[in-house]
Amino acid sequence: MSDDQDIESLLRRCAPTALDALVRRHGQFDLCEDALQEALLVAATSWPQRGQPDEPVAWLVKVSNRKLTDYWRSEHARRRREDIVAAQEAPALRHAPGADAELLAETPKPAPDDELEMLLLCAHPALSELSKIALALRTVGGLTTAEIAQATMVTEATMAQRISRAKATVRAAGASFTLSHRDREDRLAAALHVLYLIFNEGYTATMGENLIRADLTVEAIRVTRQLHRLLPDDGEVTGLLALMLLIDARRSARTTEDGRLVPLAQQDRRRWDYGAIAEAVKLLEHALATAPLGPYQLQAAVAAVHAEAASAEETDWQQIAILYGMLERRSGNPVVTLNRAVAVGFAHGPGAGLAVLDSVADDVRLRRSHRPDAVRAHLLERLNEHASAREHYRRAARAAHNQCEKRYLEERAADLTAVEPTTSSDSDRALVTIGA
Numbered sequence: 005m006s007d008d009q010d011i012e013s014l015l016r017r018c019a020p021t022a023l024d025a026l027v028r029r030h031g032q033f034d035l036c037e038d039a040l041q042e043a044l045l046v047a048a049t050s051w052p053q054r055g056q057p058d059e060p061v062a063w064l065v066k067v068s069n070r071k072l073t074d075y076w077r078s079e080h081a082r083r084r085r086e087d088i089v090a091a092q093e094a095p096a097l098r099h100a101p102g103a104d105a106e107l108l109a110e111t112p113k114p115a116p117d118d119e120l121e122m123l124l125l126c127a128h129p130a131l132s133e134l135s136k137i138a139l140a141l142r143t144v145g146g147l148t149t150a151e152i153a154q155a156t157m158v159t160e161a162t163m164a165q166r167i168s169r170a171k172a173t174v175r176a177a178g179a180s181f182t183l184s185h186r187d188r189e190d191r192l193a194a195a196l197h198v199l200y201l202i203f204n205e206g207y208t209a210t211m212g213e214n215l216i217r218a219d220l221t222v223e224a225i226r227v228t229r230q231l232h233r234l235l236p237d238d239g240e241v242t243g244l245l246a247l248m249l250l251i252d253a254r255r256s257a258r259t260t261e262d263g264r265l266v267p268l269a270q271q272d273r274r275r276w277d278y279g280a281i282a283e284a285v286k287l288l289e290h291a292l293a294t295a296p297l298g299p300y301q302l303q304a305a306v307a308a309v310h311a312e313a314a315s316a317e318e319t320d321w322q323q324i325a326i327l328y329g330m331l332e333r334r335s336g337n338p339v340v341t342l343n344r345a346v347a348v349g350f351a352h353g354p355g356a357g358l359a360v361l362d363s364v365a366d367d368v369r370l371r372r373s374h375r376p377d378a379v380r381a382h383l384l385e386r387l388n389e390h391a392s393a394r395e396h397y398r399r400a401a402r403a404a405h406n407q408c409e410k411r412y413l414e415e416r417a418a419d420l421t422a423v424e425p426t427t428s429s430d431s432d433r434a435l436v437t438i439g440a
Contacts, residue, residue, distance in 0.1 A: 011051050013219045014060060015044050016146040022064040023143055024122040026072075033125075034171035035072060037143060043067035120230050123198060127191030128174050135170040136191075140198040142167055144227075145220065147205060154210040154372075154405065155201050195231070196244055196300065199224050203248050208406065215259050215408035221252050239295025242287050243304045249284035250307035253277040265412040269316035281311045302331040306343075321350035338364040342379050354386040374403035378413060385420065394420040 019040060026036035043064045057063040126140035141152045153163040206220025228245045235241045257275040258266055288304045295301075306327045313319040328344035341364045349357025361379055370376050381396035394417045401413035 011048060011056070014056070015047055015064075016219055017223060018061045018064055019044060019146050020122050020144045021061050022068065024125075025061070025065050026068055027122070027125070029069075030072065033174045035075065036068070037171065039068040039071035039075070040064065042071045120195075120227055120234075123195045123227065124191050125174070126198070127194035129191070130173050130176075131170055133194060135166055135173070136194040137198050137201065138163060138166050139170040139174070140195070141201055141205075144198065145202040145205070145223075147202070147220075151205060151210045155205055192235075192238075192241075196240060199228050199231075200244060200247075200300070203228075203251075207251055208409070211405045213407045214263060215265055215406065216255060218255065221248070221255070224248060225252060237294065239291040240298040240300045242291040242295070243298060243301035246284040246288040246291070247300055247304035247307055249280045249287070250304060250311050253280040253284070253311065259408070263408060265408050267412075268310065273315070276311070284308070285311070299331055299334055302327055302334070306331075319350070321347050325351045338367040338370050339373075339375070342370075342375050345379055346382070349383050349386065354383040357383045358387075372403070374400040374409070374413070377403065381413075381416065385416075390420045 022043075023037060023040050026040060027033055030036055046067055047060075047064065051057075123140055123144050126143060127136045131139065138152055141147045141155065142149070147155070149164050149167065150160050152167075153160040158166075202220055203224035206217040206222075206224060208215060209217045225245070225248045228241070228248060232238075232241050232245050253276050254268075254271060256277070257271040257273070260266060284304065285308055288301065288308055291301050292305075306324050309320055309324050309327070325344060325347040328340060328347050332340045332344055341360060345357045345360040347357075348360050358380070361376065361383065364370060365376070377396045377400035381393045381400060384390075384393035384396060397413050397417035397420070401410050401417065404410040404413060
């Protein structure tokens with residue numbers, strides 16, 4: 005990883021904590037985020053030359069505070085005392101601070117659970133469910149507007165408007181970190197959904213050259229662990245943590261050394277993290293035994309079936325198909341149906357899988373996704389309908405934004421160009437979507 009990538013990753017990790025500290029102090033969510041964005045830009049341009057500070061979060065808070073001071077000085081008439089102080093400090097305020105510890109001594113260090121508090125703040129009851137998710141993905145997850153639009157299946161322009169309105173709504177309603185027990189319960193579901201989406205974006209990045217963004221998966225797991233420590237008996241919190249651990253356990257086996265995608269069936273299972281798998285299975289067993297069944301527990305159960313199979317051929321696809329059916333009835337999410345189509349295709353034949361896939365063929369939420377064509381291509385390939393499979397692989401490749409996925413789909417189409425029909429199932433080349 006290059007120095008620039010190291011700095012980008014560090015800034016992404018530090019931004020939510022810095023924003024939390026700013027909002028706690030000033031209470032103006034949108035202004036604080038704007039100031040932080042300017043501070044991040046200064047850091048991105050100055051740190052490579054001047055070195056990283058010992059306390060990067062405090063550095064960002066310091067520079068952001070100066071940006072806010074500059075803004076308020078230009079927009080409002082300050083009281084005489086503040087004008088005098090500002091005039092005395094003006095020379096220093098015109099420059100970003102150096103990477104030294106003395107400059108940061110006066111800035112208090114944020115609390116360790118700041119990301120969690122910020123996550124709950126983004127789940128403000130004045131916001132719609134979609135706005136809560138969008139705002140948290142932007143401020144806690146550090147995703148771009150384009151990435152959030154892809155993850156939530158809306159246009160980028162729509163998402164930009166939604167985030168802007170969400171900031172204004174939080175500002176008008178009052179950004180408070182003092183929450184009652186009931187408030188926290190009301191916001192928990194939205195917070196879990198946000199963590200789930202952040203993790204998914206890290207597990208399979210929407211855009212870019214790399215399949216995986218480990219910075220996002222690691223942060224999602226870390227914040228979910230904090231939430232689990234606060235709510236150890238909540239079945240869905242436990243289920244989500246188990247799901248993340250089970251999926252992330254495959255990380256090192258999901259790509260080759262040169263960054264190419266390795267489908268689940270072809271992965272070297274010796275490279276999976278069985279310590280994480282054991283921890284996750286223990287968490288899941290506890291949740292299933294002590295708490296009401298929920299969507300995250302069901303997804304974790306699917307991942308556990310895969311994790312406990314000694315090989316792809318020994319996978320219990322019938323059980324996975326049943327679990328996806330239960331999840332589909334609870335969620336109504338078309339992505340779940342795509343996964344069920346793959347599972348049914350293995351459990352009962354590719355023709356049955358295509359019938360499941362056809363049930364969401366016209367779902368508008370999948371219109372911009374490459375996954376329906378990818379799943380259809382896989383099922384058609386297993387039916388030896390190579391010409392149709394090749395066309396759907398190509399369509400999926402054109403729609404994919406992640407370059408690693410695009411290359412894989414293009415290679416699948418190319419492999420079918422000169423392939424003669426056979427009677428084998430070719431199950432080792434399955435393209436299993438999110439959740440498997």
